[in-house]
Amino acid sequence: MKKNTLVIAIITIIILVGGLFLNDYNKLVKYDESTKAAWSQVENQYQRRSDLIPNLVNTVKGYASHEKETLQQVVEARSKATSIHIDPKNMNSTDMKQFYDAQGELSQALSRLMVVVEKYPDLKANENFQMLQAQIEGTENRISVERKRYNDMVNEYNTYLRKFPHNIVAGLFGFSKVDYFKSEEQAQKAPKVEF
Structure with missing residues (x-):
């Protein structure tokens, strides 16, 4: 009877520990995929900006x-x-x-x-130019929003990754920290404006 109880206790512990590892692994996969999806949205907005540029250049070329x-x-x-x-x-x-x-x-x-x-005042008054300029400005705002979302997701993922016992599961399955999106060095200095 004692032998059966011990076997049942060991099996129960193995199932609980296995379940915890499985749960941690699944959360790490979720965070990893969410981080990749957030990065894709950053790239998507940069691509949107790049797609608008030829139209802007062609509009300016005429003037x-x-x-x-x-x-x-x-x-x-x-x-x-x-x-x-x-x-x-x-x-x-x-x-x-x-x-x-x-x-x-x-x-x-x-x-x-x-x-x-x-x-070129005529160009600034051109309806196509104004529309393209507004779209690029809107896209710049979207880029900023998506970079923030990406960094928020990276923060959530990296924090989870470093906590105990998640760090053990992460190490076993090769999950590693992800870099944040950082601003460019020149963006940290105020621009010099001269009139």
Whole structure:
């Protein structure tokens, strides 16, 4: 009788511990997938911005044909930014830095383009230009929102990953921390504005 009770107790403990490991594993998978989905939304918004740029460049071209250098810089920056893709399964800080840098160059090129636009009142009044400018501004806001959502998800995932006993399950199954989306270094300095 005692032998049966001991066997039942051992089986019960194994089932409980196995259930806890299984539950932790499933939560880690959920957080991992949610983090990847959040990153995909960040990329989706950057792609939306890239898709709008050719229309913006073509609209400006009609008014500012002699501003070829600025237009070319925007086109080149867009090309570079769209050529960098990050695999969410293998994200690392080097890939993220390349992505940030390319997107930062594109943002700077767009800023220079908007300065050029100031010289052309007819262009600023153009309905197509106004619509594209509004869409790009809206997309920039969406990018900001999606980056925040991504960082929130990374925080939730990394926090869960580091807690005991989740860290044991994470280590056993190869789950590792994910990098946050960080702002570019130049974004931390206030821009110098001169009149």
